[in-house]
Amino acid sequence: MTNYNSMKASSKYQAKKQPIRNKSSKFSQQEVDLTQMPLFFPEGYEKIFLTIYVLFLPYIAGLIFQFIYIAETHIELFLSLNEKASFIFTWLIGYEIIASIILLYIIKMAVSFANENRKAGVREFRRP
Numbered sequence: 001m002t003n004y005n006s007m008k009a010s011s012k013y014q015a016k017k018q019p020i021r022n023k024s025s026k027f028s029q030q031e032v033d034l035t036q037m038p039l040f041f042p043e044g045y046e047k048i049f050l051t052i053y054v055l056f057l058p059y060i061a062g063l064i065f066q067f068i069y070i071a072e073t074h075i076e077l078f079l080s081l082n083e084k085a086s087f088i089f090t091w092l093i094g095y096e097i098i099a100s101i102i103l104l105y106i107i108k109m110a111v112s113f114a115n116e117n118r119k120a121g122v123r124e125f126r127r128p
Contacts, residue, residue: 027113059087062094 041049066085071078082090 027110030113055091058094058098059091060094061097062090062092065093065097066090 063082066081067073067078071081
């Protein structure tokens, strides 16, 4: 003869999962961990490397943009353009490119965060 306790123990239903408490429920309230950054920040030299990245990454991105899109990979045109263009002009072009890439990456992370936190059981009714 089976009793209630044995039926409850053999039940195929899973218990409700508890939400993860240490994970933030909002994208803007997540903690920022600089050790997970894709850039190299050696311990003790963070400010020096941050300065190097702020100065040279936009400049290199601006040079690449000028070479590929403006000079159309012609070395003579690129060199003559580089003589007339100032450092700040090239840096500003690269800054805008890097800023737009970072903004797109933040939007991608926010969308993926929203998809992870969406309730799996609740779906809107849609007509075919």
